[in-house]
Amino acid sequence: MQDKNYYTIDPEGKLKCMKCGVALEKGKAKFMYLDNGFPVELPVCPQCGFVYVPEELALGKVLSVEKALEDK
Amino acid sequence: MAQINERGSTHVYHVNRLSKDMMDEMISRCIYEQPAYCNAACPLKLDTKAMLKAVAEGDYKKALSLYEKASPFVHILSSGCDAPCEAKCKLCERGEGVAIKDIEKAVAQYGVRSKSGGVFRMKKKKTVALFGSGLFCLFLAGELERKAYPITVFCEEADLESFLAAETGFLSPEAFAAELSRLKGMDIQFSFGSKLDREFFLEKRPGFDVVCASKAAALRFFPEAVCDEALMVYPEEKLVMGLEGRVLDCAFAAKRAALSVDRLAQKLDPGNSRGEEGATETRLYTSLEEVQDSVRVPSGREGYTREQAVEEARRCIQCHCDECKKGCAYLEHYKKYPALLGREIFNNTQIIMGDHQLNKPMNSCSLCGQCKVTCPNGFDMAEVCHLARQNMVSTDKMPLAPHEFALLDMLFSNDEAFLCRPQPGFEQCRYVFFPGCQAAAIAPETVKAAYLDLCSRLDGGVALMLGCCGAICDWAGRVEMLDTVTEFIDRQLAALGNPIVIAGCPSCKKQLSAHEGLKIKGIWDVLCEIGLPEGAQGLDRPAALHDSCGARGDQETQKAIRRIAGLLGCRLVETPYSGDRSPCCGYGGLTAYANRELAKEMTEKCLDRSDAPYISYCMACRDRFAREGRESRHILELVYGTDAGAPPDISQKRYNRLTLKNDLLFNIWGEEASNMEPDYKLEFTGEALKIMDDRMILKSDVIGVMDELRQTGEAIFDAETGLLIARRRIGNVTFWVKYTETEDGGYLVHRAYSHRMNIVLRK
Numbered sequence: 001m002q003d004k005n006y007y008t009i010d011p012e013g014k015l016k017c018m019k020c021g022v023a024l025e026k027g028k029a030k031f032m033y034l035d036n037g038f039p040v041e042l043p044v045c046p047q048c049g050f051v052y053v054p055e056e057l058a059l060g061k062v063l064s065v066e067k068a069l070e071d072k
Numbered sequence: 073m074a075q076i077n078e079r080g081s082t083h084v085y086h087v088n089r090l091s092k093d094m095m096d097e098m099i100s101r102c103i104y105e106q107p108a109y110c111n112a113a114c115p116l117k118l119d120t121k122a123m124l125k126a127v128a129e130g131d132y133k134k135a136l137s138l139y140e141k142a143s144p145f146v147h148i149l150s151s152g153c154d155a156p157c158e159a160k161c162k163l164c165e166r167g168e169g170v171a172i173k174d175i176e177k178a179v180a181q182y183g184v185r186s187k188s189g190g191v192f193r194m195k196k197k198k199t200v201a202l203f204g205s206g207l208f209c210l211f212l213a214g215e216l217e218r219k220a221y222p223i224t225v226f227c228e229e230a231d232l233e234s235f236l237a238a239e240t241g242f243l244s245p246e247a248f249a250a251e252l253s254r255l256k257g258m259d260i261q262f263s264f265g266s267k268l269d270r271e272f273f274l275e276k277r278p279g280f281d282v283v284c285a286s287k288a289a290a291l292r293f294f295p296e297a298v299c300d301e302a303l304m305v306y307p308e309e310k311l312v313m314g315l316e317g318r319v320l321d322c323a324f325a326a327k328r329a330a331l332s333v334d335r336l337a338q339k340l341d342p343g344n345s346r347g348e349e350g351a352t353e354t355r356l357y358t359s360l361e362e363v364q365d366s367v368r369v370p371s372g373r374e375g376y377t378r379e380q381a382v383e384e385a386r387r388c389i390q391c392h393c394d395e396c397k398k399g400c401a402y403l404e405h406y407k408k409y410p411a412l413l414g415r416e417i418f419n420n421t422q423i424i425m426g427d428h429q430l431n432k433p434m435n436s437c438s439l440c441g442q443c444k445v446t447c448p449n450g451f452d453m454a455e456v457c458h459l460a461r462q463n464m465v466s467t468d469k470m471p472l473a474p475h476e477f478a479l480l481d482m483l484f485s486n487d488e489a490f491l492c493r494p495q496p497g498f499e500q501c502r503y504v505f506f507p508g509c510q511a512a513a514i515a516p517e518t519v520k521a522a523y524l525d526l527c528s529r530l531d532g533g534v535a536l537m538l539g540c541c542g543a544i545c546d547w548a549g550r551v552e553m554l555d556t557v558t559e560f561i562d563r564q565l566a567a568l569g570n571p572i573v574i575a576g577c578p579s580c581k582k583q584l585s586a587h588e589g590l591k592i593k594g595i596w597d598v599l600c601e602i603g604l605p606e607g608a609q610g611l612d613r614p615a616a617l618h619d620s621c622g623a624r625g626d627q628e629t630q631k632a633i634r635r636i637a638g639l640l641g642c643r644l645v646e647t648p649y650s651g652d653r654s655p656c657c658g659y660g661g662l663t664a665y666a667n668r669e670l671a672k673e674m675t676e677k678c679l680d681r682s683d684a685p686y687i688s689y690c691m692a693c694r695d696r697f698a699r700e701g702r703e704s705r706h707i708l709e710l711v712y713g714t715d716a717g718a719p720p721d722i723s724q725k726r727y728n729r730l731t732l733k734n735d736l737l738f739n740i741w742g743e744e745a746s747n748m749e750p751d752y753k754l755e756f757t758g759e760a761l762k763i764m765d766d767r768m769i770l771k772s773d774v775i776g777v778m779d780e781l782r783q784t785g786e787a788i789f790d791a792e793t794g795l796l797i798a799r800r801r802i803g804n805v806t807f808w809v810k811y812t813e814t815e816d817g818g819y820l821v822h823r824a825y826s827h828r829m830n831i832v833l834r835k
């Protein structure tokens with residue numbers, strides 16, 4: 001399972017970390033909820049590790065997975 | 073900041089068993105499944121109601137196939153039946169019942185048999201002999217042929233016509249001809265001209281698995297034979313034996329006999345495992361409220377025409393119970409009758425592993441108890457859903473998401489926004505005013521005016537307690553949390569010298585009444601005693617009074633409110649479902665949080681009762697009605713000449729509670745209030761405010777994110793939109809804020825969103 005990614009977003013250089021002054025890159029992250037983990041690839045700051053969850057993702061896929069897990 | 077622990081894991085594999093007896097007892101109160109009056113009266117178990125529906129729809133084919141379940145000989149039955157169903161028809165209470173028998177005649181006459189069945193049916197292995205003729209034998213032959221037994225009929229008659237003619241002299245020539253052709257089409261062996269004596273019987277008997285006889289024939293074989301009429305069996309000889317009687321007697325006896333044949337064919341005791349037979353008593357309830365005088369469609373000498381029968385069948389009201397559904401948007405919405413929905417919700421709590429698909433319905437009931445009043449048997453969906461919620465919480469299977477906002481709001485009311493002080497000049501007080509969290513959130517000015525009034529007109533000191541009574545966590549099924557709130561409030565009351573609580577909200581009154589030794593009355597009771605303050609004035613137009621679901625069963629409160637409305641000079645219009653039958657506005661039971669759309673339907677259902685402005689005595693009702701655009705006033709607003717105006721959004725509701733607390737602290741108790749504003753400028757676009765209210769994101773959540781940003785400097789810039797984005801995990805939720813910086817070192821918030829899943833880096 002570890003190698004499967006449920007979701008991938010490449011920032012394509014359009015996002016910048018304000019703290020580190022560098023562009024965000026596609027990086028490995030994981031959503032955790034109620035003892036379940038979902039590996040994903042999201043825009044991540046290569047220096048400080050800030051992981052960005054875009055609005056569409058939060059209100060779309062993330063929300064529907066949350067709902068499904070909540071009723072488990 | 074207050075926090076509630078999220079469920080640990082979805083991998084919890086145990087349940088709290090609910091007692092099945094308790095569950096059955098609660099659920100059996102719903103009599104929806106009980107048969108209609110006509111159906112119950114029919115010993116042949118004809119589904120009269122369904123047959124009438126088919127006729128009403130003009131579907132004679134379907135009607136006939138339903139009618140034939142009573143007997144294949146529909147002409148004999150419809151001509152000769154005494155129709156006990158007619159006497160039991162519910163419409164008899166309003167005049168003439170449905171002319172069921174005449175409609176049955178029409179069904180026999182105009183119905184066309186469907187071709188299927190019979191032809192390719194496998195015959196049973198066990199064989200049956202039937203000795204004799206007459207109505208019983210005819211009906212029994214029909215029953216057994218339908219059950220696919222190979223049957224041989226031994227009769228004295230010389231041919232089929234004379235066999236049929238025995239005891240059917242009442243048939244018209246057309247009906248006789250129809251039955252004759254029906255009989256001809258049946259797969260029955262006939263041995264005409266048989267000599268029905270004992271020798272003949274004894275000779276034939278060994279060739280069959282089961283033997284049956286008319287009463288007359290049986291007595292010839294065994295003069296001492298006595299029939300056990302429950303089974304239609306002469307037990308000593310295991311002989312199925314008939315009776316002589318009217319058409320319905322014979323048809324019903326043939327049903328019992330056919331069942332005995334089944335048992336005997338399997339060499340089983342015919343007295344066992346027979347199930348329910350014959351006519352029954354029904355516990356059904358059907359309202360005749362909308363039925364006027366009941367008059368039959370007249371029939372001609374030839375009986376009903378096709379069209380007349382349809383017209384008469386349309387008069388059937390298809391008896392059923394929907395008393396609860398009529399008044400409740402929740403039951404209407406889920407469309408299932410309560411016994412079924414209740415059972416599914418109970419079962420939902422007992423799932424060890426897998427999806428709890430009924431979580432949403434379980435959390436969508438407003439727990440208002442209306443059905444307990446409208447149901448003729450007191451079925452209580454609130455009890456079912458409340459117990460189910462408690463059960464889910466106790467096994468850590470209850471999702472926190474639907475209720476977290478409300479629960480945090482309650483903790484806010486009892487923490488940051490909480491206030492408890494004796495009236496200045498008193499150490500202990502005779503009274504304490506408890507307006508309720510919603511009043512402070514929605515109409516702070518009204519709360520203040522009411523408190524000042526009580527202080528000035530009551531002797532012995534009036535303390536004030538701003539907080540939540542605990543109804544929120546009770547509704548959420550969180551028993552332990554409720555215990556904590558109860559203890560907390562009791563401690564505060566003890567410090568005030570256990571004063572009499574004056575509740576400003578009927579739900580608080582109900583909730584607090586459960587505390588041991590607590591004395592409580594409503595502010596409405598006090599106002600009835602001391603009179604209204606100067607300037608109190610009602611609306612100048614007729615208004616509808618909405619009874620709060622918190623006051624259900626509390627006649628005193630309902631009466632006091634009406635008295636006050638009278639003193640105010642209000643002209644109240646009559647509305648259906650008032651008093652104890654009042655529906656919930658959608659706030660109760662946390663419906664508004666768990667199922668926003670349904671809560672809206674509930675509000676609309678309340679408002680459907682009248683076009684007039686609404687007067688209520690619970691702030692949540694006032695708020696929800698105003699939100700739907702109706703002119704809506706709390707009765708205390710009229711009493712104190714205040715107007716809370718347009719309904720506040722979720723952030724404003726928190727802000728109102730804090731400002732009320734600070735205002736009163738400063739102006740009544742001379743205490744300096746803490747500063748609630750951040751020390752930087754924070755502005756919101758109109759769109760941001762709308763989005764936040766919609767997504768249940770508070771300004772305080774945004775402030776939390778910006779505070780963190782100012783400490784860590786962590787944010788990203790999106791070149792595509794030109795917006796900066798910051799985030800913070802607060803409790804169980806991650807909040808994201810999209811903003812721009814302003815010239816004065818502050819921020820303008822453009823959008824905000826949140827998610828519950830936690831995001832972490834992965835190596």
Ligand code: SF4
Pocket residue numbers: 101102103104393394395396397409410411443446447448449450451
């Ligand atoms: S009112 Fe509702 S709950 Fe009560 S018996 Fe009728 S259908 Fe069942």
Ligand code: SF4
Pocket residue numbers: 108109110111120121124160161162163169170172387388389390391
């Ligand atoms: S109204 Fe219709 S369903 Fe009700 S008892 Fe009469 S025939 Fe039966």
Ligand SMILES: [Zn+2]
Pocket residue numbers: 017018019020021045046047048049050
């Ligand atoms: Zn960085």
